[in-house]
Every structure is written in C-alpha cells, then in structure tokens.
Amino acid sequence: MALKCPKVQFTVVDIDSKRIAAWNSDHLPVYEAGLDDIVRARRGINLIFSTEIDNAIYDADIILIAINTPSMEKDNRLGAAADLRGIEQCMRRIAKVARHYKIIVEKSTVPCRTGDLISNILRQNSNPGVNFDVLSNPEFLSEGSAIRDLLYPDRVIIGGLDGTEGAQDVLKSIYSRWVPDDRIITMGLWSSELAKLASNALLAQRVSSINSISAVCEAVGADINEVSRGCGLDARIGSQFLQASVGFGGACFHKDIQSLIWLSESLGLHDVAEYWDQVLKMNESQMSRFVQRVINEVEGGLKDIRIAVLGFAFKSGTGDARNTPASHICNQLLRQGASLFIYDPKVPDEQIRNNLTVELDNRKPQFHICHDAYNAIAGSQVIVILTAWDEFQAVDWSEAHSQMIQPAYIFDGHRLLDASYLKQLGFHYASVGTHSKGRI
Numbered sequence: 001m002a003l004k005c006p007k008v009q010f011t012v013v014d015i016d017s018k019r020i021a022a023w024n025s026d027h028l029p030v031y032e033a034g035l036d037d038i039v040r041a042r043r044g045i046n047l048i049f050s051t052e053i054d055n056a057i058y059d060a061d062i063i064l065i066a067i068n069t070p071s072m073e074k075d076n077r078l079g080a081a082a083d084l085r086g087i088e089q090c091m092r093r094i095a096k097v098a099r100h101y102k103i104i105v106e107k108s109t110v111p112c113r114t115g116d117l118i119s120n121i122l123r124q125n126s127n128p129g130v131n132f133d134v135l136s137n138p139e140f141l142s143e144g145s146a147i148r149d150l151l152y153p154d155r156v157i158i159g160g161l162d163g164t165e166g167a168q169d170v171l172k173s174i175y176s177r178w179v180p181d182d183r184i185i186t187m188g189l190w191s192s193e194l195a196k197l198a199s200n201a202l203l204a205q206r207v208s209s210i211n212s213i214s215a216v217c218e219a220v221g222a223d224i225n226e227v228s229r230g231c232g233l234d235a236r237i238g239s240q241f242l243q244a245s246v247g248f249g250g251a252c253f254h255k256d257i258q259s260l261i262w263l264s265e266s267l268g269l270h271d272v273a274e275y276w277d278q279v280l281k282m283n284e285s286q287m288s289r290f291v292q293r294v295i296n297e298v299e300g301g302l303k304d305i306r307i308a309v310l311g312f313a314f315k316s317g318t319g320d321a322r323n324t325p326a327s328h329i330c331n332q333l334l335r336q337g338a339s340l341f342i343y344d345p346k347v348p349d350e351q352i353r354n355n356l357t358v359e360l361d362n363r364k365p366q367f368h369i370c371h372d373a374y375n376a377i378a379g380s381q382v383i384v385i386l387t388a389w390d391e392f393q394a395v396d397w398s399e400a401h402s403q404m405i406q407p408a409y410i411f412d413g414h415r416l417l418d419a420s421y422l423k424q425l426g427f428h429y430a431s432v433g434t435h436s437k438g439r440i
C-alpha cells in the first residue's frame, strides 16, 4: 500500500518492540520474496515502523487491524473458537485514545459477526462525539507469493453495514490506485467476514479432495498427476489447488476450518460442522498414510534408520513452519526410532526444534539440523521430501545415491522429482499418488 500510495502516510505499530526493531533493521522478521526491496524503498518516507501506538491511533484516519486470532483450543472435534482477546484490547485502546472520526478496518481473519463486537466496544468506550465506521477487508494473500498477490489481487472485498457506504468509498479509493475497479467489490459486513473463512475452507477442501483420490491412486496403480490433469482441464473444476501432497499446513487453513466448525456447531448446524471436520480428518490421514508407507516399504522397519528430511516449511517460498505437515510426519518417524537429518533452506533452526516435541520412553528423539541437502543425505538410507523446494530438483541425485546406505529410498511427498531417472539410478522411489511399482 505504501508503495502504491506514496502520498498516504502508513504507520505500522506493534506492542512487540523487538519485532518493530527488526522491521527497522536490515533483517526483516519474515522472509517473503520482494518484500525487502519494497520496505527499503518506502521506509522512513511514507512507511514508518513504530511502538508509539497511541500517537499512531490519535493521528490516523483509517486503522487497519492485523492482530493474530489464534484458535483457543486444540484438537477439539467441535472446532475451536478464535481468540479475539487481542482484538478486544486493541479496540478499547482505540476508543480511549481517539478524538476524531476513524474508519476501523478488520484485516485479521475473524469469525462471522466480529464486526458487531468491535462496533459495540468502540461505541461503549469512545470519547463523546467521536464516531467510528467498521469495515471488513479480508486479506487473501498466500505466503511465498504475497507481494504478487497484493499487487495483482483476484479481488478486494470491502464489507460494511448499511450506512457505511462513505467509509467503503474511502477505502476503495486507496485500492483503486493499483487495483482495477471491477476487482474491488463491496458487500455486507458479515458476508465479507464469512467470504474469507469460506475461501480458505474451500481451498483446503480441494487439497483434501485430491489427497483422498491420491490414496485411491496408490492402491489401484493410477497416477494422481494424470487424474488431476484429467479433472482440472474441465473449466468448471479448474486446474489450481489439485496438487496432491503430504497434506496442507500453514497458519490459516486448519485454524479457519476449526473456526467454521465452531461457528456451525454454535448455530446448531451439526451436519455442516461434520462436513468440514472431514476435511481436517482427511488431512491428518494423508500425513499418517505417508508415514505408514515409509514404514511398510523400508525393509526391516525404521528403528535406528537414518532418514534425510528435505523441507520443513509448510510450503515452498516461505520460512514458515506453523502447522507444517513436516512436524506431524517427523514426530511420527521419531516415534518409530528413526534418526532424522533435517534440512530446509528457509526455516530457522529454532522453529524446527520447537516443532519436534515427541516424547519417547527412556530415550531422546534423535534429530540433527543440517545446513545443506547433501549434509542431510550423505550417510542416510531414506530421504523424505516434505516441502516442494525447487532446489531439491537441482540435487545431483547420482552423487547423492553413491553417498547413501543401500538400498536407498526416496519418499516424495510432493511429486517433485523425476521418478524414472531416480529408479534408473537404483533408488527405491515412491511418491504421493502413485503405486510404488508404477502404473498397473
């Protein structure tokens, strides 16, 4: 926004001073291609990172709320409510500090009707004569392609209650500077809130759907890539998000489906809740099935077997390991007694360590974090590919094979590598969505 609206002043504030310091340093707190250049171009000009929260609230005409809303409970089959305490506190602070009209924009993904909660807190706590309009403007960017998604969004949704049309126009005028008008759509506040939850649920459902078909492919000897192509060329289905994998991860899909399940349950819509719960169950089953396949196909089991884990991020292009399938899979492999040599080009070591929490009787889980793929591979017998990083395609697989304990195995969780080449080299190669012996 700061890049595209040079005449608008943007102040980013946070209660976490370390994070703000990082945003003001040469090492930004998140890795995202293209972000460094943009921050460098606008920082100190019309993009300020600060901890002076009250000053920023006082001065602002528009406040975008981008506070995290984690799930309150884990593994609850009735879903999980989003924790809105951060948002509530923030609203009280805005109400206390504000002395003139402001537009409050929900950017955080929130349960349907959070706008009500926000409006009530603001109304009940505001200074005399100060009014607010509350809008919903959900963010649809994906990690790894965030800058492209922001510059060329499929759509921008601006939701508001009746009577907020003026505020919607103001926000629209910001986006209009780089987004074509027909891609900026306005709608009711609650539709907008629900559109965000529903978009993530539908995307996750597509991944679970194709992963469920991948299980059938592995059993009957069909090829999931061929099936995906055969389905995706139907314009009504479309080809995106039909890539079979070890399962979906990330900060959004699981949390938002949990939130949708909770919302449905609280509305008495049990069948709806159960339907979306199945998408999560399918995802768990895909991860467990992958581990089971490694157990079944490595002769003699996994006890004391050295496994190279290539990729830990929940997807390529990001250093984010929140809710990554790699965490679930690695913990299950450790439980089998395997020792893991893990390499990811972007995930910080500490994040990998924090994810490997499995408790084993009388022994410590055996894992090592490596800083290049060859270090992880040399001396291992098994390779599992858990994130589709391009650099794994560039590995010299002939050299890798010669440095491994034989017979050498590759389990490819993303259909990243060339199956026939690897089999020629002598690898036992198995990938998600294909039978180990090839087409039947």
Ligand code: UDX
Pocket: 139, 140, 141, 142, 143, 144, 200, 203, 207, 240, 241, 242, 243, 244, 245, 246, 247, 248, 249, 250, 251, 252, 253, 314, 315, 316
């Ligand atoms: C998602 C939504 O795409 C985005 O619109 C929303 O704003 C935030 O949540 P993100 O979580 O960054 O974005 O990544 P996404 O590209 O959607 O991938 C999510 C997970 O699904 C990843 O683990 C990815 O590997 C997996 N996936 C995706 C598949 O397994 N197969 C696919 O075909 C696509």
